[in-house]
Amino acid sequence: MDSSGTRALARLLSRVEAGEHVEDTASGVGGADGAPGRARVIGLTGAPGVGKSTMTSALIARYRAAGKRVGVLAIDPSSPFTGGALLGDRIRMQEHATDQGVFIRSMASRGHLGGLAAATPRAVRVLDAAGFDVIIVETVGVGQAEVDIASQADSVIVLLAPGMGDAVQAAKAGILETGDLFVVNKADKPDAQAVVRDLRGMLALGTWDNGWKPRILTAIAQEADGVAEVIEALDAHAEWLTAAGELDRRRLARAEAEILALALGSVRAKVCAADVGSLAAKVAAGTLDPSAAAADLLAAVGFPDG
Amino acid sequence: MDSSGTRALARLLSRVEAGEHVEDTASGVGGADGAPGRARVIGLTGAPGVGKSTMTSALIARYRAAGKRVGVLAIDPSSPFTGGALLGDRIRMQEHATDQGVFIRSMASRGHLGGLAAATPRAVRVLDAAGFDVIIVETVGVGQAEVDIASQADSVIVLLAPGMGDAVQAAKAGILETGDLFVVNKADKPDAQAVVRDLRGMLALGTWDNGWKPRILTAIAQEADGVAEVIEALDAHAEWLTAAGELDRRRLARAEAEILALALGSVRAKVCAADVGSLAAKVAAGTLDPSAAAADLLAAVGFPDG
Numbered sequence: 001m002d003s004s005g006t007r008a009l010a011r012l013l014s015r016v017e018a019g020e021h022v023e024d025t026a027s028g029v030g031g032a033d034g035a036p037g038r039a040r041v042i043g044l045t046g047a048p049g050v051g052k053s054t055m056t057s058a059l060i061a062r063y064r065a066a067g068k069r070v071g072v073l074a075i076d077p078s079s080p081f082t083g084g085a086l087l088g089d090r091i092r093m094q095e096h097a098t099d100q101g102v103f104i105r106s107m108a109s110r111g112h113l114g115g116l117a118a119a120t121p122r123a124v125r126v127l128d129a130a131g132f133d134v135i136i137v138e139t140v141g142v143g144q145a146e147v148d149i150a151s152q153a154d155s156v157i158v159l160l161a162p163g164m165g166d167a168v169q170a171a172k173a174g175i176l177e178t179g180d181l182f183v184v185n186k187a188d189k190p191d192a193q194a195v196v197r198d199l200r201g202m203l204a205l206g207t208w209d210n211g212w213k214p215r216i217l218t219a220i221a222q223e224a225d226g227v228a229e230v231i232e233a234l235d236a237h238a239e240w241l242t243a244a245g246e247l248d249r250r251r252l253a254r255a256e257a258e259i260l261a262l263a264l265g266s267v268r269a270k271v272c273a274a275d276v277g278s279l280a281a282k283v284a285a286g287t288l289d290p291s292a293a294a295a296d297l298l299a300a301v302g303f304p305d306g
Numbered sequence: 307m308d309s310s311g312t313r314a315l316a317r318l319l320s321r322v323e324a325g326e327h328v329e330d331t332a333s334g335v336g337g338a339d340g341a342p343g344r345a346r347v348i349g350l351t352g353a354p355g356v357g358k359s360t361m362t363s364a365l366i367a368r369y370r371a372a373g374k375r376v377g378v379l380a381i382d383p384s385s386p387f388t389g390g391a392l393l394g395d396r397i398r399m400q401e402h403a404t405d406q407g408v409f410i411r412s413m414a415s416r417g418h419l420g421g422l423a424a425a426t427p428r429a430v431r432v433l434d435a436a437g438f439d440v441i442i443v444e445t446v447g448v449g450q451a452e453v454d455i456a457s458q459a460d461s462v463i464v465l466l467a468p469g470m471g472d473a474v475q476a477a478k479a480g481i482l483e484t485g486d487l488f489v490v491n492k493a494d495k496p497d498a499q500a501v502v503r504d505l506r507g508m509l510a511l512g513t514w515d516n517g518w519k520p521r522i523l524t525a526i527a528q529e530a531d532g533v534a535e536v537i538e539a540l541d542a543h544a545e546w547l548t549a550a551g552e553l554d555r556r557r558l559a560r561a562e563a564e565i566l567a568l569a570l571g572s573v574r575a576k577v578c579a580a581d582v583g584s585l586a587a588k589v590a591a592g593t594l595d596p597s598a599a600a601a602d603l604l605a606a607v608g609f610p611d612g
Contacts (some may be wrong), residue, residue, distance in 0.1 A: 037590075046352055048353055049353075053355065086466070123595065125585045163469065184545070198607060248590075252586050254590070255585075255596065256583065257600075259582055259586060259596055260577060260578065260582060260600075260603075262599075263603045263604050264574055264577070267573045268566070271566060278559075279560075283565060284343075284499060284557045284558050290424075290564045290565055291355055293565045294565050294566075294568035294571075294572060295569075297565060297566075297569045298560065298569050298572065303610075304609075
C-alpha cells in the first residue's frame with residue numbers, strides 16, 4: 001500500500017470508528033485479491049503493563065520478515081480527557097512508521113452506535129478487504145467488553161506477566177476461558193515460572209471439549225525472545241481451526257455479535273433520546289420501580305410489550 | 307443484623323444477581339429506619355493487583371470502629387470456568403466473617419437481563435433498605451462496564467499502585483475522569499512517588515467545572531496506613547456532594563443508568579431469542595451488510611423503523 005492508500009484507509013476507519021456505515025469492500029484502499037475472510041485475525045489481550053504493545057511490535061516484525069502485510073487495531077477504552085488513543089497511536093507507530101506493509105490504528109470510540117463491539121468487526125473486515133494477511137486486535141483485557149472483542153478473533157493470545165497480581169485475579173478477570181494461547185511475557189523476571197505453574201493448574205481444571213487444549217508459552221517480547229514459538233503456536237492453531245471447522249463457527253459468532261451490537265446500539269440511541277430523566281427522578285425518589293420505569297421507557301419508543 | 311437476617315439478605319441478593327425482580331424495600335432482611343438513600347455509596351476501582359480487597363478490608367475496619375454498618379458489593383467480571391466469585395467471597399470474608407455489622411457479597415452475573423449494570427444499583431438499594439450506613443462497590447476498573455458501575459457511586463476512589471504499568475496506561479483505561487479520590491496504595495514501594503507525580507501532572511490537565519478537584523493520597527492498606535486520611539477525604543467529599551447538590555445529580559444518573567440497562571436488557575433478551583443465526587451466516591459470507599442485518603433483526607422482533 002502506498003502512502004495515499006494508507007491515508008484513504010485511515011479515513012475509512014475514522015468513519016467506522018464514528019459509527020458510520022461504510023462499505024466493507026473498502027474500494028480505493030489498495031485491496032488486492034479481495035476475497036473476504038482471507039486475513040487471519042489474532043486477538044491479543046492482557047492487563048495493562050504486561051507488554052501488549054511490545055508483543056504486537058515483535059509479532060509485526062516476524063510477520064513482515066515472512067512477507068506478510070499486517071494490520072493492527074489497538075482497542076483503547078480510553079477517555080476523552082486524556083486523548084489516550086492518539087497518544088497510543090504515536091507511541092505504537094514509531095517502530096513501524098515507515099513500513100507501508102504495516103497499518104496500525106487505535107480505536108477509541110465511546111458511546112456511539114453499537115460501540116467498539118460493532119466498530120471492531122467492521123474495521124477488521126475493512127482491513128481484510130484492503131488485503132492485509134494478518135490482523136492483530138489488541139485489547140486491554142480486563143473488562144468484559146474488551147474480553148468479548150478479543151474473543152471474536154480467530155486465535156486469541158492472552159498475555160500475562162509476573163508481578164501483575166496473582167493468577168486468581170487473572171482468573172477473576174474472565175480471560176482464562178478466552179485464550180487459545182497463553183504467553184507469559186517478561187519471562188526473565190522472577191516469578192515467571194510461578195505464573196506458568198499457576199496457569200497450568202488452572203487450565204488443568206478446564207475441559208476442552210472442542211479439541212484444542214490452550215498452550216502455555218514464555219517470551220521476552222522486548223528482546224523478541226520466544227516470539228518465533230508464539231508464531232508457530234498460532235500456525236498450529238490456525239491449522240486446527242480449519243480442520244475442526246472451528247474457523248467458520250468463530251466467524252459466524254463474530255458476525256452474530258456484530259449484528260446484535262448494531263441492533264442494540266440503534267435501540268439504545270432511541271431510548272436515550274426519550275425522556276429517561278423524569279422516570280429516573282421517580283426511581284431515585286423511590287416512587288417508581290426501575291423495572292416498571294424500563295417498561296415505560298420502551299413503551300414510549302414503541303417497542304412492543306416493553 | 308442476626309445471622310438469619312444475613313441469610314435472608316444473601317438470598318435476596320442472589321435473586322437480584324439472577325436478574326429477578328425483587329422489592330427494594332427488602333422486607334425481612336433487618337432494615338431499620340428504612341428511608342431510601344440514607345446509605346453512603348463508595349465506589350472503589352483499580353487494576354488487578356493494586357490491593358482493592360485489602361483497602362476495602364481496611365475501610366471496613368475503620369467504619370466498624372466508628373459504629374457504622376458496612377455492606378460490600380465486589381463486582382467480579384468472573385468466569386463460570388473458575389468460579390471466581392465464590393472464591394472471591396471466601397477470601398474476602400475471612401477477616402470480617404463473624405461480624406454481623408458487615409455484609410460482603412460478590413456479584414458475578416454475565417449475560418442476564420441488563421447485566422451487572424442493572425443488578426448493581428438494585429443490590430445497592432437493597433443494602434440501603436437493609437439499613438447499612440456505608441456501601442462499598444468494589445470493581446476491577448479497566449473495562450468500560452466496570453468503570454461505569456464504579457462511577458455510579460456517590461464517591462469514587464481510584465486505587466493505584468507502583469509497578470502496575472505506567473500512568474499513561476491507567477489513563478487509557480478511562481479511570482482518571484471517574485475518580486473523586488486517587489489513592490496510591492503500596493506507598494512503601496519504590497516508584498510510589500513517581501505515580502503520585504504522574505497523577506498530579508495528569509489531573510492538572512483537567513478542568514473541574516463542578517467544583518471538586520480530585521484529591522491524591524497515599525496509603526499502605528496492608529498496614530492500615532493512610533486509611534484514616536482516606537476516610538477523612540471521603541467525608542469531605544460527602545459534605546461537598548450535599549452542599550453542591552451533586553449528590554442528587556449522581557443518584558439521578560444512577561437511576562437513569564439502571565433504567566437504561568434494564569430496558570436494553572429486555573430488548574437484548576428479545577433479539578437474542580430471534581433468528582440471529584441465519585442473518586449472521588449471510589453477513590459472514592459477505593452477502594448481507596451487518597447494518598442491514600441489524601435492521602432486519604429489529605424488525606423481526608417488532609421494533610419500529612429497525
